[in-house]
Amino acid sequence: MSYAHPEYLVDTEWVAAHLQDANVRIVESDEDPLLYAIGHIPGAVHVDWFSVLQHPLRRDFLTKEKFEELVSALGIANDTTVVFYGDKSNWFAAYALWLFQYYGHQNVKIMNGGRTKWEQEKRPFVKETPSYAKTAYRAKEADKSIRAFRDDVFKQLDAKKPLVDVRSPKEYSGELTHMANYPQEGSTRGGHIPTAVSIPWSQAVNEADATFKSPEELRALYEGKNIKADGEVIAYCRIGERSSVTWFVLKYLLGYPNVKNYDGSWTEWGNLVDAPIEK
Amino acid sequence: MPLPQNLQEIIDMIASMSREEKLETLIAYAETLPDLPERFKTQRDQMESVPECMTPVFIIAEKDEHGGIQFYLDIPPQSPTVRGLASILLNGLNGCAFEEIVSVPIDFYHPMNLQEAVSQQRITGFTGVLSHMKQAAAKAQQA
Numbered sequence: 001m002s003y004a005h006p007e008y009l010v011d012t013e014w015v016a017a018h019l020q021d022a023n024v025r026i027v028e029s030d031e032d033p034l035l036y037a038i039g040h041i042p043g044a045v046h047v048d049w050f051s052v053l054q055h056p057l058r059r060d061f062l063t064k065e066k067f068e069e070l071v072s073a074l075g076i077a078n079d080t081t082v083v084f085y086g087d088k089s090n091w092f093a094a095y096a097l098w099l100f101q102y103y104g105h106q107n108v109k110i111m112n113g114g115r116t117k118w119e120q121e122k123r124p125f126v127k128e129t130p131s132y133a134k135t136a137y138r139a140k141e142a143d144k145s146i147r148a149f150r151d152d153v154f155k156q157l158d159a160k161k162p163l164v165d166v167r168s169p170k171e172y173s174g175e176l177t178h179m180a181n182y183p184q185e186g187s188t189r190g191g192h193i194p195t196a197v198s199i200p201w202s203q204a205v206n207e208a209d210a211t212f213k214s215p216e217e218l219r220a221l222y223e224g225k226n227i228k229a230d231g232e233v234i235a236y237c238r239i240g241e242r243s244s245v246t247w248f249v250l251k252y253l254l255g256y257p258n259v260k261n262y263d264g265s266w267t268e269w270g271n272l273v274d275a276p277i278e279k
Numbered sequence: 280m281p282l283p284q285n286l287q288e289i290i291d292m293i294a295s296m297s298r299e300e301k302l303e304t305l306i307a308y309a310e311t312l313p314d315l316p317e318r319f320k321t322q323r324d325q326m327e328s329v330p331e332c333m334t335p336v337f338i339i340a341e342k343d344e345h346g347g348i349q350f351y352l353d354i355p356p357q358s359p360t361v362r363g364l365a366s367i368l369l370n371g372l373n374g375c376a377f378e379e380i381v382s383v384p385i386d387f388y389h390p391m392n393l394q395e396a397v398s399q400q401r402i403t404g405f406t407g408v409l410s411h412m413k414q415a416a417a418k419a420q421q422a
């Protein structure tokens with residue numbers, strides 16, 4: 001058994017062999033915004049999810065026009081193969097990939113294992129920031145088929161279709177919002193969306209080298225919790241970053257045709273007046 | 280009680296910086312955070328850990344010969360932002376009296392306007408580090 005769409009995954013060896021390939025752009029996207037400056041894969045460009053991928057005012061992603069500017073400045077053309085990698089088992093690499101797909105970039109891949117594996121293999125990190133000739137990138141209209149808004153979640157609930165909560169067990173149970181020292185805690189209620197099953201995102205990756213688990217293991221993990229390919233699945237976490245990993249796994253590694261990431265996630269649902277919650 | 284002088288100076292300096300300068304300063308603080316001394320490496324299970332951070336952070340404190348508190352931190356190099364933020368606290372609080380340390384308010388970081396440089400989660404981790412430094416200082420004070 002192999003992954004459903006293995007072309008969405010490359011290994012570190014492939015990346016090392018394509019560092020000079022003009023048709024390939026390596027993009028680092030991290031949870032920690034300083035990691036790229038400390039050292040990155042030679043020739044890789046940086047996309048900071050927090051300062052760059054978000055809308056400056058509204059709670060939303062950057063606009064299509066801003067996305068075109070960003071991607072053009074990174075020297076990415078519409079037919080460039082974009083390979084994402086990052087820290088923390090590719091959390092934010094998956095998030096950036098999801099957003100690139102949201103604006104219609106088709107040729108995207110994740111470097112399996114991310115920074116962790118590249119570092120374990122003692123491959124080079126450099127501090128020099130590369131610059132590439134600007135392109136005239138044209139994005140497509142946002143692809144809402146991969147993004148769930150709160151109304152989609154209500155419809156999902158009404159239709160009794162599956163929801164996957166990918167947060168840690170304590171966030172799922174609602175215990176975590178009661179922890180001390182969260183002066184600006186993002187949600188006023190703890191718990192999870194009713195009927196959502198708990199499958200923490202990290203169960204999809206091998207702790208040792210941050211690579212994805214085997215197709216057999218992944219299938220057993222999700223099908224074992226009754227998350228199956230025949231139907232719509234919505235994944236969520238706190239702000240939609242960890243659930244991007246789950247979205248990637250379900251859509252490209254297992255080949256589920258209809259998977260959405262609910263980026264509003266718990267920081268929206270746990271603050272939403274009149275929304276049902278289970279503990 | 281006013282903030283410890285060193286911490287106040289760091290806050291004032293960072294408050295006046297552009298976003299780019301703030302990021303560069305955080306990197307410099309991250310890169311100059313001292314390694315955990317050998318003598319503490321076997322005691323990691325007795326150190327304060329900071330569960331608010333998604334990064335493993337360990338803190339230990341002891342009293343110096345002047346009665347002030349000295350902190351020692353262990354934070355992996357893969358987390359430069361947490362290292363940078365914690366290093367600011369280390370530089371700002373090392374050698375201070377216990378009473379000064381526990382009096383630092385949880386919102387001390389507001390004037391630095393760090394949210395233009397790092398996400399709210401990182402800042403939440405920052406306040407987590409402070410409160411665990413206070414607890415480590417309390418243990419050192421009682422020892």
